[in-house]
Amino acid sequence: MFFKFEQTTYLMQTSKVTHTLSSFFDGTKTISIEPFKEHFTSLELKKNEYLVKEGTVCPYFCFVEEGILQHSVIIEEEEKTTYLALKNTITSSLKSFLFGEISRKNIKALTNTRLLIINLNDFKKLRDNNKEFHQFYYDLIEKQICLIDDYRIDLLTLTPEERYQKLLINEPRLLNEIPLHYLASFLGISDRHMSRIRKNIK
Numbered sequence: 070m071f072f073k074f075e076q077t078t079y080l081m082q083t084s085k086v087t088h089t090l091s092s093f094f095d096g097t098k099t100i101s102i103e104p105f106k107e108h109f110t111s112l113e114l115k116k117n118e119y120l121v122k123e124g125t126v127c128p129y130f131c132f133v134e135e136g137i138l139q140h141s142v143i144i145e146e147e148e149k150t151t152y153l154a155l156k157n158t159i160t161s162s163l164k165s166f167l168f169g170e171i172s173r174k175n176i177k178a179l180t181n182t183r184l185l186i187i188n189l190n191d192f193k194k195l196r197d198n199n200k201e202f203h204q205f206y207y208d209l210i211e212k213q214i215c216l217i218d219d220y221r222i223d224l225l226t227l228t229p230e231e232r233y234q235k236l237l238i239n240e241p242r243l244l245n246e247i248p249l250h251y252l253a254s255f256l257g258i259s260d261r262h263m264s265r266i267r268k269n270i271k
Contacts, residue, residue, distance in 0.1 A: 105202045108195050109185040114178040121176040126169055127162035129186040136182025139251060142174050150254035153179075153247060159209055166192075179251065229258045233266045 109132065114120060120138060121127045131138075133154050140152035140160070151174060154160035165172040166189060187195070195202045223232055233256060236243060243252060253263035 105195055105199050106185075108191050109187050112184045112186045114182045114184065116178055116181050119175060119177050120184070121162050121165070121172050121174075123173060123175050124171050127165035127172050127176075128188055129184075130161045130163075130166055130189075130192050131159065131187075132185040133158050133160060134183040134185055136184075137179040137246065138182060139177050139179050140174050141177065141254075148254070150251050153243070153251065153255055155243075155246070179247070224257050229256065229262055230266055230270065232256045232258070233263070234270060237270065 111134075112129075112131075114136070120129070120131070123143070131154075133156055135156055137156075138154040138160055139150055140154065140162075141148050141150050143149070152160075154176075160176070162172040162174060162176060164170055169189075196206055197203070223235065227235065236252070236256065249263060249267075250260050253260050256263070258266070
């Protein structure tokens with residue numbers, strides 16, 4: 070769901086922007102950030118740069134304008150992907166961001182990535198004083214709770230083949246945008262098993 074990044078930030082342009090909020094295994098919901106876009110600044114990450122590293126505090130709530138961010142944890146010296154934040158999605162190490170706790174995960178750019186970011190002070194002011202943002206944030210959290218619940222149930226009830234097929238139906242673009250080993254890790258499948266599944270399922 071922590072820091073080496075370029076420090077050159079700048080205010081985002083003020084032209085009207087409308088984005089799509091999309092997530093794994095679900096539909097899409099169109100939202101506009103126009104009412105509060107002036108509170109965000111822009112941050113660019115190069116491929117393999119970290120937004121957040123495990124053991125540090127996450128200072129930003131982010132919107133992904135371009136690129137892909139990988140959420141991961143290290144277990145027995147092996148990287149495990151827990152989430153993939155794509156273009157037009159919101160992401161953060163939320164517990165770390167909200168409560169100033171150290172992050173238990175890394176967030177890394179898998180491609181050159183452009184983000185819109187907001188710090189905790191500005192985030193709280195916006196959440197508490199802007200009705201549009203408050204509703205947006207409520208909808209986001211509600212949606213993510215449902216997605217996390219579905220994801221956990223899928224890991225327990227679906228076979229690897231079924232999980233892959235669900236991804237193929239709901240997010241086919243991932244198969245072209247995400248390297249195989251990241252998808253396999255996210256789906257809880259070994260690289261070798263993932264290769265076999267892809268050969269058998271067209």
